[in-house]
Amino acid sequence: MNVEIVDISHDNFGSVLDWSGQAQGDDVGCKFCLYWEQPDRAQWPDSLAEREAVKREWFGRVWAEFGSCGKLALVGSRPVGYSQFSPPAYLPNVAEYECGPPISDGVFIACLYVREQRGKGVGSALLRAVLGDLHARGIDTVETFARSSSADSPSGPLRFWPKNGFSVVRRDDDFALVRRNVGSAAEGRATGPRWPRLRDSARIVIGARGTMPPRGASSN
Ligand SMILES: CC(C)(COP(=O)(O)OP(=O)(O)OC[C@H]1O[C@@H](n2cnc3c(N)ncnc32)[C@H](O)[C@@H]1OP(=O)(O)O)[C@@H](O)C(=O)NCCC(=O)NCCS
Numbered sequence: 001m002n003v004e005i006v007d008i009s010h011d012n013f014g015s016v017l018d019w020s021g022q023a024q025g026d027d028v029g030c031k032f033c034l035y036w037e038q039p040d041r042a043q044w045p046d047s048l049a050e051r052e053a054v055k056r057e058w059f060g061r062v063w064a065e066f067g068s069c070g071k072l073a074l075v076g077s078r079p080v081g082y083s084q085f086s087p088p089a090y091l092p093n094v095a096e097y098e099c100g101p102p103i104s105d106g107v108f109i110a111c112l113y114v115r116e117q118r119g120k121g122v123g124s125a126l127l128r129a130v131l132g133d134l135h136a137r138g139i140d141t142v143e144t145f146a147r148s149s150s151a152d153s154p155s156g157p158l159r160f161w162p163k164n165g166f167s168v169v170r171r172d173d174d175f176a177l178v179r180r181n182v183g184s185a186a187e188g189r190a191t192g193p194r195w196p197r198l199r200d201s202a203r204i205v206i207g208a209r210g211t212m213p214p215r216g217a218s219s220n
Contacts, residue, residue, distance in 0.1 A: 003073050016029070020048055071126060081115070081123065083113070088104060091110050097172075099145065108144060141179060142181075143177060144178055145177060147175055148173075153175070162178075
Protein backbone atom coordinates (compact mmCIF):
# COMPACT_ATOMS: atom_id res chain seq x y z
CA MET A 1 0.00 0.00 0.00
CA ASN A 2 1.36 3.42 -0.96
CA VAL A 3 0.91 6.03 1.73
CA GLU A 4 1.82 9.63 1.14
CA ILE A 5 2.49 11.80 4.19
CA VAL A 6 2.05 15.52 3.60
CA ASP A 7 2.31 18.60 5.76
CA ILE A 8 -1.01 20.30 6.42
CA SER A 9 -0.86 23.70 4.73
CA HIS A 10 -3.21 26.40 3.50
CA ASP A 11 -3.55 24.58 0.20
CA ASN A 12 -4.65 21.21 1.54
CA PHE A 13 -6.37 22.18 4.80
CA GLY A 14 -9.66 21.33 3.11
CA SER A 15 -8.53 17.68 3.00
CA VAL A 16 -8.22 17.38 6.79
CA LEU A 17 -10.40 14.49 7.95
CA ASP A 18 -14.09 15.37 7.89
CA TRP A 19 -16.91 12.87 8.41
CA SER A 20 -19.60 15.47 9.06
CA GLY A 21 -21.64 13.92 6.25
CA GLN A 22 -22.03 10.72 8.30
CA ALA A 23 -22.27 12.05 11.86
CA GLN A 24 -23.56 14.82 14.08
CA GLY A 25 -22.53 16.46 17.34
CA ASP A 26 -18.91 17.17 18.22
CA ASP A 27 -17.43 14.02 16.64
CA VAL A 28 -17.55 15.12 13.01
CA GLY A 29 -13.92 15.33 12.02
CA CYS A 30 -10.43 16.54 12.91
CA LYS A 31 -11.06 19.63 10.77
CA PHE A 32 -13.62 20.90 13.28
CA CYS A 33 -12.23 19.53 16.55
CA LEU A 34 -11.11 22.17 19.06
CA TYR A 35 -10.50 19.72 21.92
CA TRP A 36 -6.92 20.80 22.52
CA GLU A 37 -7.33 24.43 21.55
CA GLN A 38 -10.45 25.24 23.59
CA PRO A 39 -10.99 23.04 26.69
CA ASP A 40 -14.40 24.61 27.42
CA ARG A 41 -16.76 23.11 24.85
CA ALA A 42 -19.36 25.75 25.69
CA GLN A 43 -17.01 28.18 23.97
CA TRP A 44 -16.89 26.24 20.70
CA PRO A 45 -18.72 28.01 17.87
CA ASP A 46 -22.02 26.39 16.91
CA SER A 47 -21.39 26.16 13.19
CA LEU A 48 -18.86 23.81 11.64
CA ALA A 49 -17.70 26.59 9.32
CA GLU A 50 -16.74 28.74 12.31
CA ARG A 51 -15.02 25.81 14.03
CA GLU A 52 -13.06 25.14 10.86
CA ALA A 53 -12.05 28.81 10.76
CA VAL A 54 -10.78 28.60 14.36
CA LYS A 55 -8.83 25.45 13.50
CA ARG A 56 -7.32 27.11 10.41
CA GLU A 57 -6.39 30.12 12.50
CA TRP A 58 -4.62 27.82 14.97
CA PHE A 59 -2.64 26.17 12.18
CA GLY A 60 -1.71 29.52 10.63
CA ARG A 61 -0.59 31.01 13.93
CA VAL A 62 1.42 27.98 15.00
CA TRP A 63 3.02 27.71 11.53
CA ALA A 64 4.10 31.33 11.78
CA GLU A 65 5.64 30.91 15.22
CA PHE A 66 6.79 27.28 15.29
CA GLY A 67 6.59 25.77 11.79
CA SER A 68 4.82 22.71 10.44
CA CYS A 69 2.37 21.40 13.04
CA GLY A 70 0.25 18.80 11.28
CA LYS A 71 0.41 15.99 8.75
CA LEU A 72 -2.04 13.98 6.71
CA ALA A 73 -1.65 10.38 5.58
CA LEU A 74 -3.10 9.89 2.11
CA VAL A 75 -3.82 6.65 0.30
CA GLY A 76 -4.19 7.85 -3.25
CA SER A 77 -6.01 11.10 -2.81
CA ARG A 78 -7.98 9.81 0.18
CA PRO A 79 -7.02 11.21 3.62
CA VAL A 80 -6.90 8.30 6.07
CA GLY A 81 -4.74 9.65 8.89
CA TYR A 82 -4.11 12.88 10.79
CA SER A 83 -1.52 14.15 13.21
CA GLN A 84 -1.29 17.48 15.02
CA PHE A 85 1.71 18.51 17.11
CA SER A 86 3.24 21.64 18.63
CA PRO A 87 4.87 22.95 21.79
CA PRO A 88 2.35 22.34 24.58
CA ALA A 89 1.86 26.08 25.17
CA TYR A 90 -0.37 26.10 22.07
CA LEU A 91 -2.58 23.32 23.47
CA PRO A 92 -4.35 24.57 26.62
CA ASN A 93 -6.15 21.28 27.26
CA VAL A 94 -2.90 19.52 28.22
CA ALA A 95 -3.45 21.08 31.67
CA GLU A 96 -6.46 18.81 32.19
CA TYR A 97 -4.40 15.60 32.34
CA GLU A 98 -3.21 14.33 35.74
CA CYS A 99 -0.19 12.57 34.24
CA GLY A 100 1.03 15.86 32.75
CA PRO A 101 2.29 18.40 32.30
CA PRO A 102 4.33 17.77 29.15
CA ILE A 103 7.79 19.31 29.12
CA SER A 104 7.51 22.95 28.03
CA ASP A 105 10.44 22.96 25.59
CA GLY A 106 9.45 19.73 23.87
CA VAL A 107 6.82 19.03 21.25
CA PHE A 108 3.54 17.42 22.18
CA ILE A 109 1.71 15.16 19.72
CA ALA A 110 -1.87 16.18 20.38
CA CYS A 111 -3.42 13.77 17.88
CA LEU A 112 -2.36 10.68 16.04
CA TYR A 113 -5.34 9.21 14.29
CA VAL A 114 -5.95 6.67 11.56
CA ARG A 115 -9.60 6.51 10.62
CA GLU A 116 -9.49 3.88 7.89
CA GLN A 117 -7.12 1.01 7.20
CA ARG A 118 -5.93 0.56 10.79
CA GLY A 119 -3.42 -2.17 11.54
CA LYS A 120 -1.67 -1.81 8.18
CA GLY A 121 1.22 0.39 9.26
CA VAL A 122 -0.31 3.78 8.42
CA GLY A 123 -0.15 5.05 12.03
CA SER A 124 3.49 4.01 12.36
CA ALA A 125 4.34 5.66 9.02
CA LEU A 126 2.61 8.85 10.07
CA LEU A 127 4.46 8.89 13.39
CA ARG A 128 7.81 8.22 11.67
CA ALA A 129 7.19 11.21 9.41
CA VAL A 130 6.38 13.45 12.40
CA LEU A 131 9.47 12.31 14.32
CA GLY A 132 11.71 12.66 11.27
CA ASP A 133 10.44 16.18 10.66
CA LEU A 134 10.97 17.24 14.29
CA HIS A 135 14.43 15.68 14.36
CA ALA A 136 15.41 17.63 11.23
CA ARG A 137 14.16 20.84 12.86
CA GLY A 138 16.40 20.40 15.87
CA ILE A 139 13.73 19.30 18.35
CA ASP A 140 14.76 16.65 20.81
CA THR A 141 11.90 15.76 23.14
CA VAL A 142 8.57 14.50 21.81
CA GLU A 143 5.70 13.54 24.10
CA THR A 144 2.05 12.53 24.00
CA PHE A 145 -0.70 11.19 26.25
CA ALA A 146 -1.51 7.55 25.53
CA ARG A 147 -4.41 5.65 27.04
CA SER A 148 -4.56 2.36 28.91
CA SER A 149 -8.27 1.62 28.96
CA SER A 150 -9.10 2.21 25.33
CA ALA A 151 -7.59 2.49 21.86
CA ASP A 152 -9.65 5.63 21.41
CA SER A 153 -7.83 8.56 22.82
CA PRO A 154 -6.17 11.50 21.20
CA SER A 155 -3.07 9.47 20.44
CA GLY A 156 -4.21 5.88 20.57
CA PRO A 157 -3.49 2.99 22.91
CA LEU A 158 -0.54 2.85 25.30
CA ARG A 159 0.65 -0.39 23.67
CA PHE A 160 1.32 1.43 20.40
CA TRP A 161 3.94 3.84 21.80
CA PRO A 162 6.72 1.61 23.24
CA LYS A 163 6.76 -0.12 19.85
CA ASN A 164 7.75 3.25 18.48
CA GLY A 165 10.52 4.01 20.97
CA PHE A 166 8.52 5.95 23.59
CA SER A 167 8.86 5.40 27.35
CA VAL A 168 6.37 6.14 30.11
CA VAL A 169 7.26 9.26 32.12
CA ARG A 170 4.21 9.41 34.42
CA ARG A 171 0.84 7.73 34.47
CA ASP A 172 -2.52 8.04 36.16
CA ASP A 173 -5.42 5.58 36.22
CA ASP A 174 -6.09 5.84 32.50
CA PHE A 175 -3.52 7.98 30.70
CA ALA A 176 0.26 7.98 30.51
CA LEU A 177 2.63 10.72 29.48
CA VAL A 178 5.07 9.00 27.10
CA ARG A 179 8.29 10.49 25.75
CA ARG A 180 10.88 9.83 23.10
CA ASN A 181 14.12 11.75 22.59
CA VAL A 182 14.64 11.92 18.86
CA GLY A 183 17.97 13.77 19.02
CA SER A 184 18.60 17.13 17.40
CA ALA A 185 19.79 17.13 13.79
CA ALA A 186 23.03 19.07 13.38
CA GLU A 187 21.52 21.45 10.87
CA GLY A 188 18.71 22.41 13.24
CA ARG A 189 15.82 24.42 11.86
CA ALA A 190 17.41 25.24 8.54
CA THR A 191 14.45 26.94 6.93
CA GLY A 192 12.76 28.62 9.87
CA PRO A 193 9.04 28.89 10.45
CA ARG A 194 6.75 28.97 7.46
CA TRP A 195 3.19 28.22 6.47
CA PRO A 196 3.75 27.08 2.92
CA ARG A 197 1.38 27.37 0.04
CA LEU A 198 3.27 24.62 -1.72
CA ARG A 199 2.88 21.14 -0.42
CA ASP A 200 5.79 19.30 1.21
CA SER A 201 5.31 15.60 0.88
CA ALA A 202 6.95 12.26 1.38
CA ARG A 203 5.88 9.01 -0.21
CA ILE A 204 6.11 5.97 1.96
CA VAL A 205 5.59 2.40 0.87
CA ILE A 206 4.29 0.40 3.80
CA GLY A 207 6.62 -2.50 4.39
CA ALA A 208 9.68 -0.65 3.05
CA ARG A 209 12.48 0.61 5.29
CA GLY A 210 11.27 3.61 7.29
CA THR A 211 12.71 7.04 7.89
CA MET A 212 12.78 6.95 11.70
CA PRO A 213 15.48 9.19 13.15
CA PRO A 214 18.18 7.69 15.38
CA ARG A 215 16.78 6.63 18.69
CA GLY A 216 17.83 8.65 21.69
CA ALA A 217 17.84 7.97 25.41
CA SER A 218 14.43 6.32 25.36
CA SER A 219 15.34 3.70 22.77
CA ASN A 220 14.41 0.10 23.36
C1 LIG B 1 -3.03 4.43 17.28
C2 LIG B 1 -3.30 4.39 15.79
C3 LIG B 1 -2.96 5.74 15.19
C4 LIG B 1 -2.42 3.31 15.17
O1 LIG B 1 -2.65 3.35 13.77
P1 LIG B 1 -2.48 2.01 12.90
O2 LIG B 1 -2.39 2.41 11.48
O3 LIG B 1 -3.53 1.04 13.27
O4 LIG B 1 -1.08 1.52 13.46
P2 LIG B 1 -0.10 0.48 12.80
O5 LIG B 1 -0.80 -0.38 11.82
O6 LIG B 1 1.09 1.23 12.33
O7 LIG B 1 0.25 -0.40 14.08
C5 LIG B 1 1.48 -0.33 14.71
C6 LIG B 1 1.53 -1.23 15.91
O8 LIG B 1 0.67 -0.79 16.97
C7 LIG B 1 -0.21 -1.84 17.33
N1 LIG B 1 -1.53 -1.31 17.57
C8 LIG B 1 -2.19 -0.47 16.78
N2 LIG B 1 -3.40 -0.25 17.31
C9 LIG B 1 -3.47 -0.98 18.44
C10 LIG B 1 -4.47 -1.20 19.42
N3 LIG B 1 -5.68 -0.64 19.33
N4 LIG B 1 -4.19 -1.98 20.48
C11 LIG B 1 -2.99 -2.59 20.57
N5 LIG B 1 -2.00 -2.45 19.67
C12 LIG B 1 -2.26 -1.64 18.61
C13 LIG B 1 -0.27 -2.78 16.16
O9 LIG B 1 -0.52 -4.09 16.60
C14 LIG B 1 1.10 -2.65 15.56
O10 LIG B 1 2.01 -3.46 16.22
P3 LIG B 1 2.78 -4.61 15.41
O11 LIG B 1 3.47 -3.91 14.26
O12 LIG B 1 3.70 -5.18 16.43
O13 LIG B 1 1.70 -5.54 14.97
C15 LIG B 1 -4.78 4.01 15.52
O14 LIG B 1 -5.06 2.80 16.15
C16 LIG B 1 -5.76 5.05 15.98
O15 LIG B 1 -6.02 5.99 15.25
N6 LIG B 1 -6.35 4.90 17.19
C17 LIG B 1 -7.35 5.83 17.66
C18 LIG B 1 -6.70 7.09 18.14
C19 LIG B 1 -7.74 8.13 18.39
O16 LIG B 1 -8.82 7.86 18.85
N7 LIG B 1 -7.42 9.34 18.07
C20 LIG B 1 -8.40 10.37 18.25
C21 LIG B 1 -7.91 11.63 17.65
S1 LIG B 1 -9.02 12.90 18.17
